[in-house]
Amino acid sequence: MELLLVLVLGLLYAAGVYLILRRSLVKLLLGIMLLGNGTNVLIFLLGKITKGSPPVIDESYKVFQDIYADPIPQALILTAIVISFALTSFAIVLLKRVYALVNSDDLDDLNTPEEEDL
Amino acid sequence: MLFTVLAGLITSSLLIPFGKLIKTKWSILLPFIPVVLFLFYVMHVPSIAEGTNFVQRVNWVPSLGVNLDFRLDGLSLLFALLITGVGTAIFFYGRTYLKGHIYFDRFFGYLLLFMSAMLGVVLADNILTLFIFWELTSISSFFLIGFNNDDKSSRDSALTALSITGLGGFFLLAGLILAGNIAGTFVISELFMKHEVLTIHPLYPLIIGLLFIGAFTKSAQFPFHFWLPGAMKAPTPVSAYLHSATMVKAGIYLLARFTPILGGTDLWSISLMVVGGFTMIFAAVHALFRIDLKGILAYSTISALGVLTFLLGLGTPAAIIAASVFILVHALYKATLFMVTGIIDHETHTRDISVLSGLRKVLPPVFVAALLAALSSAGLPLTFGFIGKDLIYEATLHFNENWTIWLTLLAVLTNVGLVAAGFMAGIKPFAGKLPSAFSNIHLPYPSLWIPPLVLAIFGLAFGLVPGIIGNYFNHQTANAIAGIETDMHLKIWHGFNLVLILSMATLLAGTLLYVVNKPSSSKLQMLARFDGLSPQAIFRRLARGLKDFALFFTRRFHNGYLRAYHLKIILFAELLLAYKLWLSGPISIDFDSLTPLSWYEVVIVAILIGALYIIVSAKSRLASVVSTSVIGYCMCLMFVFYSAPDLAMTQFTIDTLTTVLFVLVLYKLPGFINFTSKTVLMRDALVALGFGAILSLIALRVLFEPNTTEISNFYGENAYLLAKGKNVVNVILVDFRVADTLFETVVLSIAALGVYSLIRLRLKSSEKE
Numbered sequence: 001m002e003l004l005l006v007l008v009l010g011l012l013y014a015a016g017v018y019l020i021l022r023r024s025l026v027k028l029l030l031g032i033m034l035l036g037n038g039t040n041v042l043i044f045l046l047g048k049i050t051k052g053s054p055p056v057i058d059e060s061y062k063v064f065q066d067i068y069a070d071p072i073p074q075a076l077i078l079t080a081i082v083i084s085f086a087l088t089s090f091a092i093v094l095l096k097r098v099y100a101l102v103n104s105d106d107l108d109d110l111n112t113p114e115e116e117d118l
Numbered sequence: 119m120l121f122t123v124l125a126g127l128i129t130s131s132l133l134i135p136f137g138k139l140i141k142t143k144w145s146i147l148l149p150f151i152p153v154v155l156f157l158f159y160v161m162h163v164p165s166i167a168e169g170t171n172f173v174q175r176v177n178w179v180p181s182l183g184v185n186l187d188f189r190l191d192g193l194s195l196l197f198a199l200l201i202t203g204v205g206t207a208i209f210f211y212g213r214t215y216l217k218g219h220i221y222f223d224r225f226f227g228y229l230l231l232f233m234s235a236m237l238g239v240v241l242a243d244n245i246l247t248l249f250i251f252w253e254l255t256s257i258s259s260f261f262l263i264g265f266n267n268d269d270k271s272s273r274d275s276a277l278t279a280l281s282i283t284g285l286g287g288f289f290l291l292a293g294l295i296l297a298g299n300i301a302g303t304f305v306i307s308e309l310f311m312k313h314e315v316l317t318i319h320p321l322y323p324l325i326i327g328l329l330f331i332g333a334f335t336k337s338a339q340f341p342f343h344f345w346l347p348g349a350m351k352a353p354t355p356v357s358a359y360l361h362s363a364t365m366v367k368a369g370i371y372l373l374a375r376f377t378p379i380l381g382g383t384d385l386w387s388i389s390l391m392v393v394g395g396f397t398m399i400f401a402a403v404h405a406l407f408r409i410d411l412k413g414i415l416a417y418s419t420i421s422a423l424g425v426l427t428f429l430l431g432l433g434t435p436a437a438i439i440a441a442s443v444f445i446l447v448h449a450l451y452k453a454t455l456f457m458v459t460g461i462i463d464h465e466t467h468t469r470d471i472s473v474l475s476g477l478r479k480v481l482p483p484v485f486v487a488a489l490l491a492a493l494s495s496a497g498l499p500l501t502f503g504f505i506g507k508d509l510i511y512e513a514t515l516h517f518n519e520n521w522t523i524w525l526t527l528l529a530v531l532t533n534v535g536l537v538a539a540g541f542m543a544g545i546k547p548f549a550g551k552l553p554s555a556f557s558n559i560h561l562p563y564p565s566l567w568i569p570p571l572v573l574a575i576f577g578l579a580f581g582l583v584p585g586i587i588g589n590y591f592n593h594q595t596a597n598a599i600a601g602i603e604t605d606m607h608l609k610i611w612h613g614f615n616l617v618l619i620l621s622m623a624t625l626l627a628g629t630l631l632y633v634v635n636k637p638s639s640s641k642l643q644m645l646a647r648f649d650g651l652s653p654q655a656i657f658r659r660l661a662r663g664l665k666d667f668a669l670f671f672t673r674r675f676h677n678g679y680l681r682a683y684h685l686k687i688i689l690f691a692e693l694l695l696a697y698k699l700w701l702s703g704p705i706s707i708d709f710d711s712l713t714p715l716s717w718y719e720v721v722i723v724a725i726l727i728g729a730l731y732i733i734v735s736a737k738s739r740l741a742s743v744v745s746t747s748v749i750g751y752c753m754c755l756m757f758v759f760y761s762a763p764d765l766a767m768t769q770f771t772i773d774t775l776t777t778v779l780f781v782l783v784l785y786k787l788p789g790f791i792n793f794t795s796k797t798v799l800m801r802d803a804l805v806a807l808g809f810g811a812i813l814s815l816i817a818l819r820v821l822f823e824p825n826t827t828e829i830s831n832f833y834g835e836n837a838y839l840l841a842k843g844k845n846v847v848n849v850i851l852v853d854f855r856v857a858d859t860l861f862e863t864v865v866l867s868i869a870a871l872g873v874y875s876l877i878r879l880r881l882k883s884s885e886k887e
Contacts, residue, residue, distance in 0.1 A: 001713045002821055004723050005756075006814045012749075014810030015730045017688055021681045021802040023794070026739055026784065028680075030746055033776075034733070037753055042813070044760070046820055047830075051713055054761040055834065055846040062838045069761035070830045071846040078768055078851065079862055085772045086869035089779055093876045096783045107680050 005045050012038030025098065025105040029091050036084045040077045047073030119174045119188040119241055122155050122198075123251075126234030130227040137223030145217075148226050149209035152233065156202035159195060166195045167590050169597075173243065173307070182246075183304045189243035192594025196442065197240035197364075197371055199591070200449050204363045205233050207569035211457055212355035214565040215464065225265060225353070232258035232360060239368050243306045245294040252290065252336075252372075255365050256283040262356040263349045275348035282335050282345040282657075290332025290372075297325050297380070309379045310601065317383055326380050329372070330389060337369025337423045340397040341653035346420055350412040354460030357412060362419045362452040367445060370426045374441070378601030381433060390431025395528055398424030402535030407645050409637050411459040411469040411543055415452065418495075418539040421532060422448045429513060432525075435596070435604045436516050440509035442595040443588070443608070447494065447506035450577040454491035455543050457570035458484055462547055464566070465559045471542060472638055476552030480559045483567050485548045490574035492544025494581070496537040496625055502581035505608055507533060507624065511617045530624055537628025538635060545632075584608035685802070688809055695812050705819050719759060726752040739784060747777035764847045 012034050019031025047070035055071035057064055095105065102109055129151055133140055140148065162172065176186040190198070212229070216222050235258055238251030257280070264276030298304040300319050301312035309316075316322060333339075338346040349361045360366070373390065380386060398421045405417035422444070429441035461484050462477065463469050478485040490501070497507035510533070514525040561567070580587045588608035596604040675686065729748040736742040750773030757766040833850055843849035851859050 001715045001719055003707075003712065004715065004719060006817050006821070008723055008726060009817055010810035010814030011727060011730055012810075013813045014806040015734050016806075017684075017809045018734055018802055018806035020684050021688075021806070023681065026742070030733060030742055033746060034730075034749070037749060038813070040753070041756075042817055044757075044762070045817055046825070048825070049713060049760045051759060052761060054763050056763075057838055057844040057846070059844075064834055068834060068846075070827065071833055071850055072830050074762050074765055074847045075850040075855070077762075077765055078847065079858070081765070081768050081772050082862060083865060085776060086866050088776050090869045090872050090876075092776075092779050092783050093873045097876055097879075 002045060002049065005041055005049070009038050009041040009045065012041065023107050025095055025107055028107065029088070029095065032091075033084070033088060036080065040080055043073045043076055043080070119172065119190060120176055120186060122158055123188070123234055123238045123241060125151060125155060126230040126232075126237070130230035130234070133223050133227040133230070137227075140226065141222045145213055145222070148213060149206060151230065152202045152205035152209050155233075155237075156199070156206050159198045159202055162190060162195060163199075163590055166190065166192055166594055169594065171307075175243075178247075183244075183298070184246045184250075185244050186247060187243035187305060188241040189307055190241060191598045192596070193371070193374055193442075193598035194240045196445065196591055196595045197367070198237060200367075200446070201233060201236050201240070201364050204359060204449055204453050204573070207453065207457070207573055208355050208359040210565050211358075211460070211569040212353075214563050215355055215460060216353065221265070225262075228258050228261045228265070229356070229359070232262065232365070236364050236368065240371055245298055245304050245306060245309075248306070249287070249291050249294055252332075252368065253284070253287050255360075255368060256280060256287060256336075259283065259349070259360050259365055262360060263352045265353055265356070266351070269351070272351040275345075275351040279345040279349050281661075282342055286332045286335025286342070289328045289335075293325050293328025293332065296321060296328065300325075306375065306379075313379055313382070316380055322380075322383075323385060326386055326389070329376060329380065330393075333369035333372045334393060334427075335369070336372070337366050337427065338397075338420050339369070339393050339424060339427055340400055341656075343397060343401065343420045344652065344654035344657070347413060347416040350410075350416050354412070354456060354463060357415070358453045358456030358460070362415065362456055363449040366419065366423060367426075367449075370423060370430070370441075370445065373427065373430050374599045377430060377433070377438075377599050381430075387431050387433050390427050390433075391525075392431075394424045394427030394429070394431050395525075396424070397421070398428055398532040399528060399535070400424075402532045402539065404645075405539040406535060406542075406631070406635050407637055407642055408542075409470050409472050409639060409642060411462065411471060411474075411547070412456075414471070414539050414543045415455055415459065418536055418543070419448075419452060421536055421539075422452070425510065425529075425532060428529075429510065430599070432513055432517055434513060434517060435600055435602070436509070437513035438600045439592070439596045439604055440506070440513045442592040442599065443502075443509055444506045445595075446580070446587075446591060447502050447577070450573050450580070451491040451494040451503060451540070454487055454570040454574045454577070455495070455540070457573075458488040458491070459543065461562060461566055461570075465562060466556055471546045473553075474547035474556075475550035476548070477556065477559070478548040479552050480556065481548075481561055481567075483561070483571055487567065487571040487574040488544040488548060490578055491570075492540045494574070494577040495540030495544070496628060497533070497621060498625065499621075500578070500581050500610065502577045502584070502587075504581060504621065505584045505610070507621055508617050509608075511620045515616065526620070530620060530627075533624045534627045534631060537625060538631040541629065541632040542635075542637070581610070584610060685805065688805060692805070692808055692812055695816065699812065699815055699819070702819065705815065706822065707818065708822055711822070719756075722752050722755050740781070743777060743780045743784065746780075747773055750776070762847075764845070 016031045016033075016035035016038060019027045019034065022028065022031070050067065050069040053066060053068050055068045055074065098110070099105055136144070166172075172190040174188045178184055178186045209226075209229070212225070216225055219225065232255060235251045235254035239248055239255060242248035242251060260276050260280040263279050264273050266272045297309070297316060300321065301309050301316055303309060303312070316325065319325075335342045335345075346361060346366065350357050352361070377386075401417045401420035401424060405414050405421060408414040408417060426441055426444060426448075429437045429444065431437075459469060461481065462474065465481070466474065466477075468474065494501040494503035497503040510529055511526065514529045515522055517525055585608050592608070593604070726749055729745040729752070732745040733742045733749075736745065750769060754766050754769040754773065757763075757769060833846055833854060837843055837846045837849040841849045841853040843853065
């Protein structure tokens with residue numbers, strides 16, 4: 001199964017990179033989100049995935065009795081998901097703003113001022 | 119000694135608050151600084167002459183080996199006396215020369231800074247300290263050349279001088295550090311012991327190469343000589359002080375200082391002889407074509423510096439004695455001639471020797487000074503210059519049998535040129551008939567003509583008692599350069615020998631050349647045709663090429679398109695990662711350690727890949743956004759399979775929220791427009807797939823590496839015992855790493871504030887495009 005996840009993360013990264021090479025602001029944002037997902041899978045994979053044993057201690061015990069999934073990647077990913085939400089939501093609103101001002105989501109329309117210097 | 123170095127720096131900073139007073143009432147105080155310093159060093163003359171050295175060490179940055187170590191030996195003393203002695207003359211002279219100038223205080227600030235820096239260079243006993251002062255001299259020279267800052271050519275010359283000497287400084291620093299590291303010490307007096315270690319080291323040629331570039335740029339040796347004529351844009355006191363008597367000799371000082379450390383090899387000698395020899399004849403010939411007094415003096419200065427380099431290259435005791443005497447000879451007559459030029463310029467407002475004549479009638483004391491200096495430069499018997507010239511011939515005649523004739527011929531030819539150039543600068547303006555235009559000129563203030571006269575008289579007096587002067591000033595200098603006891607007995611009369619014949623022949627030929635040679639602007643223009651081949655033009659072309667390249671590079675790589683930057687960054691990252699991956703060797707996959715595959719996982723992955731394809735190829739914005747949320751849910755399910763319930767819940771919530779927000783905000787945007795050509799799409803797809811593949815390979819590689827689980831185990835075992843929580847992930851977030859979570863909340867709040875204010879912000883109609 002790990003090999004499948006390896007494939008998934010590669011594809012997520014590839015799609016993310018492909019999207020940030022486009023001209024559209026929306027695609028840029030989607031690309032960043034995909035890169036974030038890819039990174040989450042990567043972190044998750046590095047913690048040795050385990051099936052059916054979440055890192056939660058049994059009701060009647062004080063310590064683990066059995067093997068359990070590595071809690072550290074999970075804590076890291078949880079933080080990453082929340083922070084990326086902050087980024088995405090701010091970016092979405094910003095995008096709307098840009099659209100309201102220049103009436104376009106084409107990145108090339110945003111970099112006019114420097115052209116005159118050349 | 120530290121005090122003498124700092125005196126100038128302290129005074130120059132005092133000029134900031136007291137500049138106004140210095141400009142008017144207190145300006146007479148200024149020359150007393152070099153006077154006091156000069157007396158301080160004169161007091162050391164007797165003990166230095168007996169062979170004593172004075173050392174002073176002050177820790178500055180001991181951990182880096184940079185300390186304010188100072189050492190006064192024969193070589194340092196000669197230079198220190200020149201700096202403070204000529205400095206005294208220049209300060210008296212400059213005070214009158216620049217009287218009433220709006221930047222009077224600034225001028226002396228720079229001059230004091232320079233004096234300090236130069237004293238630092240010649241006294242430093244630590245190569246890094248030496249380098250710091252070395253750079254300070256370049257900087258003060260830059261400010262002084264560009265002193266007339268409203269004149270474009272003056273600013274250009276200042277920049278050229280700074281770029282040449284500054285560039286040389288970098289090379290010098292590299293050479294010094296290399297030498298210091300190999301020898302294991304940065305203290306110059308300890309480096310004397312390391313001569314053997316350094317000269318047999320394989321990097322020795324590199325060290326002296328770097329050192330030479332530093333010295334040649336500073337001392338205006340070919341092909342770096344061209345900044346010096348440009349530096350003549352500076353006020354004349356500066357030309358007299360920095361660009362003939364002291365600063366340009368810093369390179370010579372450096373070579374002399376390092377002769378006992380790095381010298382004595384064929385490579386050292388031959389390089390110096392070739393560069394010095396070529397520079398001295400090249401500049402001497404050039405000087406003859408100039409019509410500007412300062413131009414003549416600039417080229418004859420370059421030639422004299424070439425002579426010094428050449429003598430250090432010969433390296434025999436006779437040559438080193440000659441060099442130590444010639445430094446003093448040249449400083450005395452050249453500073454005088456410059457100051458005379460300054461007076462002429464000041465009074466007649468021209469420096470063109472084809473116009474100037476007959477000034478002896480109106481400026482008699484100036485004429486005396488100029489005549490004495492010109493004669494000393496010509497090496498007339500009884501002047502100090504005569505002694506210097508004799509020693510040079512002595513050195514070339516007693517070098518290597520096979521080379522004697524050629525080297526002597528070279529020296530004679532150079533000296534013939536120098537004699538003529540000296541006469542052109544010192545006698546030409548005063549000889550002949552006085553044009554009516556100049557007849558109403560009267561003698562300036564005594565403070566303007568006394569300093570050059572005093573220096574010129576010194577040149578004569580030293581020549582009358584060469585034995586005493588040699589004993590006191592030059593003997594220990596030569597010892598310090600040679601590193602051994604030299605046999606120095608300066609005499610006026612050596613008997614009737616070959617040296618005397620050569621000396622007389624030089625004088626005769628030089629005088630003849632002076633009479634025959636009529637420099638004019640038309641001849642100068644003829645010479646200007648070859649400017650395209652000069653090092654200056656090559657240097658300028660190089661500079662322009664560099665600028666063009668920078669422009670090309672900027673246009674190519676900084677074109678203002680975000681995706682172009684992304685592409686370059688990603689490609690670079692790919693190359694770097696691929697290289698590292700390739701270095702790490704083959705990846706072996708251990709299939710037994712993998713978790714078994716079940717059909718529902720395959721289904722999820724298939725859905726995910728399908729969603730990815732839709733995002734990448736979709737024409738509609740909404741379809742892409744929805745597909746992104748599909749990917750999020752697939753991730754969520756995978757977290758469920760692999761024992762991460764918290765992640766699944768978070769991902770589910772967040773993904774839903776994001777999609778809702780996206781759709782709410784973006785529903786009215788138009789569809790994607792496809793501008794890009796097929797080839798660009800293919801290229802981007804390849805780059806993207808390459809990146810994905812590399813990341814996958816890295817993941818595979820790490821997957822089968824052993825990893826440590828100490829931290830995870832710690833959290834797992836102590837979650838309940840220490841933090842009374844059974845969900846380990848939660849415990850980590852809200853207990854073990856609670857500060858991180860707190861800041862995460864802060865970040866979220868800031869983002870929320872941003873979102874809220876952006877939504878609430880209403881644009882005025884004028885702000886809309």
